Each structure stands twice: as structure tokens, then as C-alpha cells.
Amino acid sequence: MRVAIGADHAGYTLKELVREWLAERGIEAVDVGASSLDPTDDYPDFASLVARSVLEGQTDLGIMICSTGVGSCIAANKIRGVRAALCHDTFCAEMSRRHNDATVLCLGANVIAQGLAREIVETWVAETFSGEERHRRRLAKVAAIECEGKEQST
Numbered sequence: 001m002r003v004a005i006g007a008d009h010a011g012y013t014l015k016e017l018v019r020e021w022l023a024e025r026g027i028e029a030v031d032v033g034a035s036s037l038d039p040t041d042d043y044p045d046f047a048s049l050v051a052r053s054v055l056e057g058q059t060d061l062g063i064m065i066c067s068t069g070v071g072s073c074i075a076a077n078k079i080r081g082v083r084a085a086l087c088h089d090t091f092c093a094e095m096s097r098r099h100n101d102a103t104v105l106c107l108g109a110n111v112i113a114q115g116l117a118r119e120i121v122e123t124w125v126a127e128t129f130s131g132e133e134r135h136r137r138r139l140a141k142v143a144a145i146e147c148e149g150k151e152q153s154t
Contacts, residue, residue: 006046011065069108
């Protein structure tokens with residue numbers, strides 16, 4: 001499995017830890033940045049890179065980290081076809097994959113402790129989409145809403 005991972009300055013330290021945790025599980029982390037702790041970098045730049053990496057098939061999943069995870073989640077979800085989930089507990093991490101087939105995990109480095117972050121990441125990458133009809137039906141409805149939004153903006 002290949003996982004794109006990115007962070008702004010607020011998430012940089014946690015991103016480095018997540019890379020280590022993924023490596024321990026035999027998962028390849030494709031680091032899209034930031035490559036240094038730079039207080040002038042912005043989460044939308046890295047969230048876009050993570051989301052596009054998944055959408056274009058360069059990676060299987062993505063993880064994006066910023067201060068709260070909120071901005072990264074909003075930005076990643078602007079990429080049509082990406083399903084980003086903000087998770088601050090293991091239950092949401094599990095369900096975001098099993099029921100919602102989330103492709104990008106967003107974490108808030110200033111919201112959760114490192115130990116919990118590790119549990120969330122490990123839960124999220126281990127889980128798979130159930131493929132149950134009810135979940136496929138719901139995701140089709142989400143995709144239809146996404147298409148409606150595109151049509152209205154043109």
C-alpha cells in the first residue's frame with residue numbers, strides 16, 4: 001500500500017511521526033510536503049497534492065495534517081471524486097473507511113495527542129470499504145450531489 005502524506009507547518013511534526021508509523025507497518029509513505037518546518041506554508045497547497053495523488057492513482061490513500069484538520073478536510077474535499085474525512089477518534093476512522101470509503105484522512109495536530117493520532121492512523125489504514133449495497137447507494141448519492149454542484153457553478 002502507498003499512502004500520500006502531507007502537512008502544513010502546524011502538522012509537520014506529526015507528519016514525520018506518521019511516516020515512521022506507516023513504515024513500521026510496511027506501508028510506503030509518499031511525502032508530498034512540507035519538507036521543512038516553514039510557518040509561511042499553507043494547508044490548501046498540501047491538501048491538494050495529497051488529494052490529487054489519490055485521485056490520480058499514484059497512491060492508494062492519503063493523510064493530511066494541519067492544526068485542526070478542518071481546513072485540510074475542506075480543501076481536500078474540493079477535489080472532485082475525493083472523500084476526505086476529519087477523524088479525531090478511532091470509531092470515526094473505522095467508519096469513514098468501512099461505510100464512506102474515505103480516501104483521505106485529515107488530522108488535527110493541535111487537537112489530538114500523538115498516541116491517539118497513531119491509533120487513528122493504524123485503524124484507518126487497516127480498514128476497508130464494506131462494499132455493502134446501502135453504502136454504495138449512499139456514495140452514489142454523494143457523487144450525484146457533487147455533479148449537481150459542478151453544473152450549477154457553470
